[in-house]
Amino acid sequence: MDETRIAQILSRYEGDPADLIPVLQDIQDEYNHLPKDELKVVSRRLNLPLTQVFGVATFYKMFSLLPKGKHQVKVCLGTTCHLKGGPRLVDSVSSRIGCELGYTSKDGQFSLETVGCLGSCAQAPVMMIGDKYFARVTVDKVPKVLKPYQK
Amino acid sequence: MPRFESVDHLTEYRRQLKARLDPNQLQVLVCAGPGCLPLGSEELAQAFQEALAEKGLDGKVALKATGCHGLCAHGVRVLIRPREIAYERVTLADVPEIVEATLVNGQPVERLMQRDPTSGALCPCKADLPFYQAQQPLVLRKLDLIDPESLDDYLAVGGYRTLRKVLFKMTPDDVIDAVEQSGLRGRGGAGFLTGRKWRICREAEGDVRFIISNGDEGDPGAFMDRAVMEGDPHSVIEGMIVGGYAIGARQGYIYVRHEYPLAVKRLRLAIEQAREAGFLGANILRSGFNFDIKIAQGSGAFVCGEETALISSIEGHIGEPQPRPPYPAQAGLFGLPTIINNVETWANIPEIINMGPQWYAAMGTENSKGTKVFSLVGSVNHTGLVEVPMGTTLRQIIYDLGGGIPDGRPFKAVQTGGPSGGCIPAQFLDLPVDYDSLQQVGSIMGSGGMIVMDDTSCMVDVSRYFIGFLYDESCGKCTPCREGLKQLKHFYEEITQGRGEEAHLDLMEELCQAMAGASICGLGQSAVNPVLSTLKYFRHEYEAHIRDKKCPALVCRPLLTYTVDPETCTGCLACVRECPVAAISGKKKEAQEIDQELCIKCGLCFESCQFDAVRRE
Structure with missing residues (x-):
C-alpha cells in the first residue's frame, strides 16, 4: 500500500466521521476502486468501525471493491x-x-x-x-x- | 468581480453593468443543456468561436454556451439575438454558413429554421413555435439568456436582487409569510406547502439549523433539476440564502447525484463566485447575516432522493430512510432542525420574493399555485423541458406544446412521477395537471417527469421495468418494501414469460395494499402506483399475456417470435454478425433462417436489418 497516496487524500479532510463518503469518493476517483488496506486506514483515521466503512462502500453504486476498467x-x-x-x-x-x-x-x-x-x-x-x-x-x-x- | 460591501455598491455595479450592455449586440447562444450536450454542443461552440475569429467578429459578437433551450428533440439548438432567430439540428458543417449569412449579412438560413411539426410551417423566431407560445417560464426563464459560468450575466438579469429586500427590509417572519401566501408547494414530489415547512422549522427548538437543496434527481425521465443546476446555478443559491435567512440557518448543503458531474462543477464555481462577491460567507452585504453552502455529492443510490435517507447520506451513513415523525424540520441533519427542499422549489423563491406572493398565487389552480417544469419525453414530437402554469391539461402539454405523437401513432398512456407514479390512459387527457388531480387518477406529480407512450409500449413491461428498478434501489431496511418488491418482480417475470395466472393479478393487488400501508418511506409506499394504475387501466394487456401468451405491443421478449422473410432478405449478413448466439444461418446473398431453438429473442437482428426483412410477431 502506498502510504503517502492515501495520506494525501485524507489530508484534504478534517477527520470528521461525516467525511466518510467524500473520502471514499476521492479514493474511488483516484484508484478506480476501493482497496481493502486503504479502507482500513480510513476507518482508523475517521475513527469509524470498519463495518460502517464497508457498509457504506458496498451500499452505494459508485463504489467498487474491485478495479474498474480503463x-x-x-x-x-x-x-x-x-x-x-x-x-x-x-x-x-x-x-x-x-x-x-x-x-x-x-x-x-x-x-x-x-x-x-x-x-x-x-x-x-x-x-x-x-x-x-x-x-x-x-x-x-x-x-x-x-x-x-x-x- | 468586486466584493460587495453594501447593497448600494451592488446596485451601482448592476447599473454600470447594464449601461455597458448594448441591446443591439449580436449574440450567438448555443444550447449546452442535457439534451443538446450529447449531440456535440461543446464542439459546436468551439467551431463558432473559431469561425467568428476568422471573420474578425470575435469582439463584436457575443458567443455563449448556455443552459437548456427547452426543445431537446431538434438539437443542437442555436439562438441568434437580438432578432431571436432560432436554428435547430445545427451541426459543425452549418457553422460557416450561419456566420456568413446571419452574422455578417443579416440573412436567416432557411433550411436550419425551426418548423412546426403539425403544420410544417417555418417558425423563424423562437416565439413563433407553438412549443414556446403556451409556456410561462419562470424557473427556466434565464436558461437561454445567461452564461451559467458568469456571475455578471446573472447580475445583469436581476440576480441577487432579493438580498436587498430580504436582508434589509423584511424580517424572517415576513419572508415565511410571503412564501406561505404564495401557496408554493414542494416541487420534489409530495407537494408539501413550503411556507408551512419553513415555519415548523423556524419554530423548532435550538439555535443551529440547516438548509438542504435536494438535487438527487433520481426519477428516470426527469431532468429539470439537472437543467437548472447546470444552466442557472445562482438561482438555487439565491433561493437558499433567502431560506437560510428565513429559518435562521448558517449552513446550507446542496446534495447532487454523482451522475451529474457538470452540475457539480457549475455549482462549485457558482458558490465560489458568490463567496467572492460577498453573497455567501460572514456578514453578507454587511447585514449581519452569515450563511454558507457546501456541496455533498451522492454516490449512486436512488433512495437518497428521500429526505431522511439523503440526510443519513450527508452524515456519512448508508442511505437508509428513518421513520417520520420527527420530520427533518424538527430533527433533521445531525438531529437538528433542517429544511430540505427540491432544487426547483429553491429556484422559485427569488421570483416569489421579487414579484410578490400575490403575483405568484395568481397562477395555477386553487390548491396548486405557480408554474411547474415538466420533462416531456418518450413518444412525442417535441421532447424537452416545458414550464406551464399548474392546471394546464395533459392534452395541451402533449399535443399543443409537444406537437403530438410521432408518425401519427395513437396515444396510449402518459407516465408521470417517475417510478412512484402511475400510467394515465387517454380517457384522462383533458385532466388539468396539478398535485391533487394526478393523485385522483392514481399517479403523482413527482418531480415532473412526463413520459408519453404510444401503441409500441407494453404497459405490463413498463410496470415490470419500474418494479425491477425499485427492487434494485430498495435499501432493504423494511420488510414490506424489500420482500414486496421481490414478490412483485417475480409475478412480472412469470407474466411476461408466459407463465402468468389470473390469480396472480389479485395477489398483486393485495400485496400492493400491504406495501402502501406498511412501508417506512415513500419508495415502498408509492412503488405500488405503477402496478395499480396499469392493472386498473390496462388490465386487458395483462390478460393477453396470461390467457393468450401474447404481448400485444410486441415488447415482452419471451412471447415473441423472430423470422426472416425470404422475399425481402438480401443476404447481407448484417444480422448474422449481430446475433450473439449464432442462431442465424444461410449463404451470402441468399435468404437467411433463424433457428428458433437457439434464438434468445434479443431482437438485435430486427434492429440491425436495413431491409425490414426480420419479422417480429
Whole structure:
C-alpha cells in the first residue's frame, strides 16, 4: 500500500466521521476502486468501525471493491431509454467489449454498468464512456462508438 | 468581480453593468443543456468561436454556451439575438454558413429554421413555435439568456436582487409569510406547502439549523433539476440564502447525484463566485447575516432522493430512510432542525420574493399555485423541458406544446412521477395537471417527469421495468418494501414469460395494499402506483399475456417470435454478425433462417436489418 497516496487524500479532510463518503469518493476517483488496506486506514483515521466503512462502500453504486476498467461504459436504462431499446443496447455493447454487465473486461480496458437515468432522455437511448455522452445509440451505431476506445 | 460591501455598491455595479450592455449586440447562444450536450454542443461552440475569429467578429459578437433551450428533440439548438432567430439540428458543417449569412449579412438560413411539426410551417423566431407560445417560464426563464459560468450575466438579469429586500427590509417572519401566501408547494414530489415547512422549522427548538437543496434527481425521465443546476446555478443559491435567512440557518448543503458531474462543477464555481462577491460567507452585504453552502455529492443510490435517507447520506451513513415523525424540520441533519427542499422549489423563491406572493398565487389552480417544469419525453414530437402554469391539461402539454405523437401513432398512456407514479390512459387527457388531480387518477406529480407512450409500449413491461428498478434501489431496511418488491418482480417475470395466472393479478393487488400501508418511506409506499394504475387501466394487456401468451405491443421478449422473410432478405449478413448466439444461418446473398431453438429473442437482428426483412410477431 502506498502510504503517502492515501495520506494525501485524507489530508484534504478534517477527520470528521461525516467525511466518510467524500473520502471514499476521492479514493474511488483516484484508484478506480476501493482497496481493502486503504479502507482500513480510513476507518482508523475517521475513527469509524470498519463495518460502517464497508457498509457504506458496498451500499452505494459508485463504489467498487474491485478495479474498474480503463474506460467505464454506462448504458442508460431510464424509462425513455428502456422504451427506446436500452436493454438491446446493453446486450450489444456487452458482446462487443467482451464484458458481462457489472464486470470489467479481462484486459482491463472496459467495465460495463447500467444507470437509472442520465437525464438526456430526449436523445434516448443514451450511453456514456468516461465523461463523454453518446446520443441515440441504436445497435448499428455501437461499433462506431466503441472504436476509438478499442486498442 | 468586486466584493460587495453594501447593497448600494451592488446596485451601482448592476447599473454600470447594464449601461455597458448594448441591446443591439449580436449574440450567438448555443444550447449546452442535457439534451443538446450529447449531440456535440461543446464542439459546436468551439467551431463558432473559431469561425467568428476568422471573420474578425470575435469582439463584436457575443458567443455563449448556455443552459437548456427547452426543445431537446431538434438539437443542437442555436439562438441568434437580438432578432431571436432560432436554428435547430445545427451541426459543425452549418457553422460557416450561419456566420456568413446571419452574422455578417443579416440573412436567416432557411433550411436550419425551426418548423412546426403539425403544420410544417417555418417558425423563424423562437416565439413563433407553438412549443414556446403556451409556456410561462419562470424557473427556466434565464436558461437561454445567461452564461451559467458568469456571475455578471446573472447580475445583469436581476440576480441577487432579493438580498436587498430580504436582508434589509423584511424580517424572517415576513419572508415565511410571503412564501406561505404564495401557496408554493414542494416541487420534489409530495407537494408539501413550503411556507408551512419553513415555519415548523423556524419554530423548532435550538439555535443551529440547516438548509438542504435536494438535487438527487433520481426519477428516470426527469431532468429539470439537472437543467437548472447546470444552466442557472445562482438561482438555487439565491433561493437558499433567502431560506437560510428565513429559518435562521448558517449552513446550507446542496446534495447532487454523482451522475451529474457538470452540475457539480457549475455549482462549485457558482458558490465560489458568490463567496467572492460577498453573497455567501460572514456578514453578507454587511447585514449581519452569515450563511454558507457546501456541496455533498451522492454516490449512486436512488433512495437518497428521500429526505431522511439523503440526510443519513450527508452524515456519512448508508442511505437508509428513518421513520417520520420527527420530520427533518424538527430533527433533521445531525438531529437538528433542517429544511430540505427540491432544487426547483429553491429556484422559485427569488421570483416569489421579487414579484410578490400575490403575483405568484395568481397562477395555477386553487390548491396548486405557480408554474411547474415538466420533462416531456418518450413518444412525442417535441421532447424537452416545458414550464406551464399548474392546471394546464395533459392534452395541451402533449399535443399543443409537444406537437403530438410521432408518425401519427395513437396515444396510449402518459407516465408521470417517475417510478412512484402511475400510467394515465387517454380517457384522462383533458385532466388539468396539478398535485391533487394526478393523485385522483392514481399517479403523482413527482418531480415532473412526463413520459408519453404510444401503441409500441407494453404497459405490463413498463410496470415490470419500474418494479425491477425499485427492487434494485430498495435499501432493504423494511420488510414490506424489500420482500414486496421481490414478490412483485417475480409475478412480472412469470407474466411476461408466459407463465402468468389470473390469480396472480389479485395477489398483486393485495400485496400492493400491504406495501402502501406498511412501508417506512415513500419508495415502498408509492412503488405500488405503477402496478395499480396499469392493472386498473390496462388490465386487458395483462390478460393477453396470461390467457393468450401474447404481448400485444410486441415488447415482452419471451412471447415473441423472430423470422426472416425470404422475399425481402438480401443476404447481407448484417444480422448474422449481430446475433450473439449464432442462431442465424444461410449463404451470402441468399435468404437467411433463424433457428428458433437457439434464438434468445434479443431482437438485435430486427434492429440491425436495413431491409425490414426480420419479422417480429
